[in-house]
Amino acid sequence: MLQRIRVFFASRNVWEVETPLLSHASGTDSQLAFFTSTYETPPNSQSLFLQTSPEFAMKRLLAAGSGSIYQICKAFRNGEAGRFHNPEFTILEWYRVDFDLAQLMNEVEALFDDLFAGKLNAPQRVSYAEIFAQFTGLNALIFSFEAYSAFATQQNLPDAITICGESHALWLDFLFSFCVQPHLGENSLCLVYGYPACQSALARLNVENPLVADRVEVFINGIELGNGFYELSDAAEQNRRFDSEIQLRQRENLPVAIKDERLLAALEFGLPDCSGIALGLDRILMVLTESPAIANVLSFAIQRA
């Protein structure tokens, strides 16, 4: 699998790069918990963070003029363990300069075609609002507590009402996870694009419809395999989103995140127009080998690490 991926990108003139796993800054996303380690330089010491994805370092390379790049590396997310999760996992992340989201989706389809060698049915592309309406009958872009609650009750998911309350983003996570995602991509690649704006920290808002963001997610057999964006390149907007996420982390008593000023400086210098996506290679291997759990495709899952 790794060899095929490298041949695929080499033939498309995308550079392989390697960036540090340890960084002085952390991600700010309140949904991603990071690992903290300590760098000892007696008499001083400094906190360093294991990356939750290589995104920030790769964007700094893009701003420095690298052109299109890809990377295969480990990423770390604290507290995530389950049938589809291991706190240490392998990511394939790539950025295409001058690609919009549609062009990136073409490339994702080509890569999966290559990896699965014709074993999958024809790929599907569908907007978030369309697929959400198909399985729930609800409008994903406009929140209605009454309509969402009525649907949850009818589906015998009353817990949704206590958990999600008035939060549109939580409701979307809940209903999409339990009522939509399981149906996506039956033995085929399913690309869902046009995520509601409240679900997209690092994507640009769509120029024609500001209620949706230029974000895409990749599914096969109901398993989420990756997430991509038409990347936000506005440093001021990025800074504002960092600050609001840092405030949210404070309100929820989460570990304090260190804002990546070096990324902001790079964005200020200028990130080229680009789209990027990260795929979970362990999960792709699960699908390729028809394995029921991520532990089946890892040498030693976290319980045995």
Place this chain on the structure above:
Amino acid sequence: MAVYSTSEFRAGLKLMLDNDPCSIIENEFVKPGKGQAFNRVRIRNLKTGRVMERTFKSGETLEGADVVDVEMQYLYNDGDYRHFMMQDTFEQYQADAKIVGDAGLWLKDQDMCTVTLWNDLPLAITPANFVELEIVETDPGVRGDTSGGGGKPAKLSTGAVVRVPLFVAQNEFIKVDTRTGEYISRVKE
């Protein structure tokens, strides 16, 4: 009592949910890459036996339930209550018909069974998997019939009615699987 978070929910863990003691059957971690993490949990209400599916926000906690399974000897039925005794301490417990439920059909005086205690009070009774009971009423035996074609109902000393082969006669002892209510064999006294 200890408090458990969703990441500690494992099969067999006993917890309090909606004021009832429950036992976890299965716990699945569900998390979108960029979204809220949930735990989808299959859980059995130990009072009603009902299995339900519930969803929690990851990191939520539930209080542990003081539920233990204890081997006890069944003593007797006083009409309102059945009485059980711990073998080592001779401590006695009583349980009414609602708690005993269908287990009562298989309880013979002096037999061992499992009593589930919640806060030191009986919550449920589980008979041994196999019990040996006397047939108190059945149609006369038919000589020569050894195959299992059809069979006939037989009433046992505890009140249970099971289907037995035609050759089995009244006052004989038989072995029964209490989980299915099926006849296993005759028992020579």
